Amino acid sequence: MNKKIIRFIYFIFMFAFIFLFSCENKELKYIEKNKTEDTIEIPFEFTESDDEPTDNYNLMLGWNILGFSDGYIYFVNGSSNPFNLQENQTLWKYNIKTNNLTSVCSDPICKHNTPSCPLYAITDQYYIYNNKVLATYIYYTFIDDGSTGNTPDIEGWGGFKMYDMSNGKSLLLNEFNPKEGYTEDLRKLIFDDYCIYYDYVYNEKIDAWVFAICRWDMTTNKIVTLTGMDNTYDFNSQENSALATTFLFAIDSRIYFSDGKTIYSTDVNYENRIDHVTGKFDANVYTDGKYIYYGIYIPNSKNTVQSIRRMDFDGKNDIDLGINAESYNWQITSKYIYYKKYDEITIGKNMVSGYAGENIILTNSEIWRCNHDGTNHELVYKFEGDMANTRMVNEIYVGNYIYGIYEKWTDSDNDGVFKDGDRYYSDTYEDFTIMRINIETGEVYYIKVDI
């Protein structure tokens, strides 16, 4: 009997050993921290220009890392991690003339990672309008992080708020529990103290989640649904990720929409509709206040390259501007249209975690500009030589300068294969750096954020 028990215990030990050390379906990998950019210290200079961003006529795109308003570049340093909020990870503003950086929260001793800070838990989904900050805020609190062996217990809070920089007051639009998952369309239209936004809601009648178009009145704090209770993705549109109804921009208190067939405008109550032009448009439509600029996807193009065109508000005088660029890779300033001329350059083999494809392919090596009528195309900057493996990935054009977040690929062991750690990306909490290109001289200046 004793032998049987011993055998039984021995069997259990063997079973437990096999069970514990088997079934590994992922290899452990070591992912290097991003490398830092070695830069030569050069003195700061600034030259004035009368060319300024048009602010897209009130269309604000919350995916942009850098925002510009009244002489300041705004940014949240590094991708905000709501599970682990860091000291001094907050909304900053950089004075482009003086080279000075200050936090939007004006408390000099605030570290911005406690609820006492008015911008506590701000994400990088923010919008600057008329001295106000509109943004999504998310944070999590650990009741039990699971380290004791218990099931983790986490609470979360999310909300969309307006913070008035002039008086320090905040206004809450909505709140949600981020633990339950969430969806947000980062396009907003903000003008006349209204915020037009897509609210992701379930429509029982059609049994579908829709992006209803709503209006938040920041003066009265009232919300109304303007339209779009059937607003789902229109897979018949020229871009299958475009919504059936999208707002485009706002001019003189009228909101311009596209329903895929017509560009039309209404007043702020979605009344008094005027149809402007018929045609197949997606959300990639802009204005300079005088004309409508839009893209047409190039046939048989495997990517998202568009041919950019311009027309009057009634659709007349439709002209090809001679620009081939990816959607959202062209921007209108008061004097020019800046664009990245689409190209693809293979720099090596891909062994990077999460990166799809056999090769590392960089796109958009050249930045160009032309006049609003498509004349006088000129090369502004080309990533070549020492900069051949560098690209701006998200940029704004202000006066004589291009400011951008950038990536730089370095083949650390010169074997033609890029691995984890070979890509530097300048939007990180530890090392947030803005590249500034002087359009007149081509000189590159790095704005390293030492917080």
Add this chain to the structure above:
Amino acid sequence: MKNMKRMKSIVSAILLIAMCAIPVAARGYNFEPVDTFGTAYLNVKTTSSAAWTEANSGGILSTDYVEINSSVGYKRNTGTSYTNAEVYGSGDTSGWAQGSIRRNGVIKSSTTFYV
């Protein structure tokens, strides 16, 4: 003698329960959809842990990203070519994770889920 045998049986049973209970409670695998954009996974073992988010397609905008946030670690891969973000860590007894994916200006996040 009978009492001795009974005692041994009880000890064996307790030992068996203890040995089985610890490793079973200490490991697991779970996943949650990131709405229609992809899936987030969590794999916790006593020897190693992994968490990752897989997107169904590449990005459109240069600031599109795939992100995993978990007890194993945090990773955000930004760029049109990234379809996956993964983190690896040492063994653990339990864990949590949440995946997020941004595509063409729309961000979607999974529920926070546990092992």
